[in-house]
Amino acid sequence: MKRKRKLLVSLIALVVVCLSVLFGNNLMNEDQITANVSKVNNDDRTSVSGNLMVSFIDVGQADSILIQNDGNNMLIDAGNNEDGNKLVSYFKELGINHFNYVVGTHPHEDHIGGMDDVINNFKIDNYYMPDKLSTTKTFEDVLDALENNNLSFHAPTSGEEFNLGDAKFRVIYSGDDTSDTNDSSIVLKMAYGSNTFLFTGDATSNVENKIINEDIKSDVLKVAHHGSNYSSTDEFLNKVSPKYAIISVGKNNSYNHPSSETLQKLDKRKIKLYRTDMDGTIIFTSDGSNLSVQTSKTDTNG
Numbered sequence: 020m021k022r023k024r025k026l027l028v029s030l031i032a033l034v035v036v037c038l039s040v041l042f043g044n045n046l047m048n049e050d051q052i053t054a055n056v057s058k059v060n061n062d063d064r065t066s067v068s069g070n071l072m073v074s075f076i077d078v079g080q081a082d083s084i085l086i087q088n089d090g091n092n093m094l095i096d097a098g099n100n101e102d103g104n105k106l107v108s109y110f111k112e113l114g115i116n117h118f119n120y121v122v123g124t125h126p127h128e129d130h131i132g133g134m135d136d137v138i139n140n141f142k143i144d145n146y147y148m149p150d151k152l153s154t155t156k157t158f159e160d161v162l163d164a165l166e167n168n169n170l171s172f173h174a175p176t177s178g179e180e181f182n183l184g185d186a187k188f189r190v191i192y193s194g195d196d197t198s199d200t201n202d203s204s205i206v207l208k209m210a211y212g213s214n215t216f217l218f219t220g221d222a223t224s225n226v227e228n229k230i231i232n233e234d235i236k237s238d239v240l241k242v243a244h245h246g247s248n249y250s251s252t253d254e255f256l257n258k259v260s261p262k263y264a265i266i267s268v269g270k271n272n273s274y275n276h277p278s279s280e281t282l283q284k285l286d287k288r289k290i291k292l293y294r295t296d297m298d299g300t301i302i303f304t305s306d307g308s309n310l311s312v313q314t315s316k317t318d319t320n321g
C-alpha cells in the first residue's frame with residue numbers, strides 16, 4: 020500500500036511538473052503575443068485610413084474650424100455674420116457639398132454669425148448646439164435656417180461620443196452653465212489615431228475648472244475665448260499639455276485679444292503658437308501618428 024501511494028504521489032508530482040512547464044510556456048507565448056499586438060495597436064497608422072485635416076479658418080475676430088477625413092466633413096462654428104458668404108465659397112471651392120456634423124459651440128455672433136448661410140447652402144446630417152437660447156437676431160436667423168431646411172438640432176450631453184470617419188469625438192463639456200453664454204460652449208476632444216485635439220469654444224476658467232479631471236490631454240489646443248485672460252488657467256494648460264496652440268483672433272481687435280498673460284503662459288511652456296491674425300488659415304494634417312502644419316492666407320475673413 021505504502022509503495023503504491025508513493026508511486027501515486029510521484030505520478031501526480033510528475034504530472035504537475037509537466038503541466039507547469041507546458042502552462043508556463045503557454046503563458047510566455049501569450050505574453051509575447053500580447054506584446055506584439057500592443058505594438059501593432061500603438062502604431063496607429065493601422066487604425067486610420069488616409070489623412071485627417073483640421074483647418075482653423077481665418078475669420079477675423081471669430082471662430083470657424085473645418086475637419087475633414089475620408090470624404091466626411093465637420094464644421095465647428097461659422098464666424099461672424101459677414102463671414103458667411105465667404106465661408107460658403109471657400110467650402111464649395113474645396114468641393115464640399117455636405118457636412119456630417121455642424122456644431123455651433125454657443126450662441127454668440129462670432130461663432131454662429133455665418134451659420135445660416137452654411138445651413139442654407141449645404142446638406143447637413145447633424146446640427147449640434149448647446150441647450151442655451153438667445154434672443155439675438157443672429158440666433159433667430161440660425162433657428163429659421165434650421166426650420167426652413169427641415170433640420171432639428173441636438174443638444175449633446177457630456178460623455179457623448181460620435182465618429183467622423185476614423186476620427187473619434189467625445190463631448191467633454193455639454194454647455195450646461197446657463198448663467199453665462201461663453202460658459203455654455205460645447206467642448207470637444209477629437210482623437211485620430213494617436214493625435215488629439217481639444218476644441219474649447221469660448222469656455223472660461225469656470226468650465227476649465229469643471230473639466231480639469233477629464234481626459235483633456237491633447238496635442239493641439241484651440242485656445243479658449245480668443246486667448247483672453249478669462250480662460251487658459253495654469254492648471255488647465257498643464258493638464259492639456261499641448262504641443263501646439265491656436266488662437267483664433269482678429270487683427271487689432273477692440274478686445275485686445277489675445278491677452279499678454281495668456282501669451283506668456285503659452286511661451287513659458289514652449290507651446291508652439293499659431294494665430295489666425297498673423298498666420299491666416301492654419302491647417303493641421305494628421306496621418307494618425309504625425310502632425311504637420313501649413314498656413315495659408317485665405318479670402319475667408321468678411
Ligand SMILES: [Zn+2]
Pocket residue numbers: 081082127129130221244245
Ligand atoms: Zn468668441
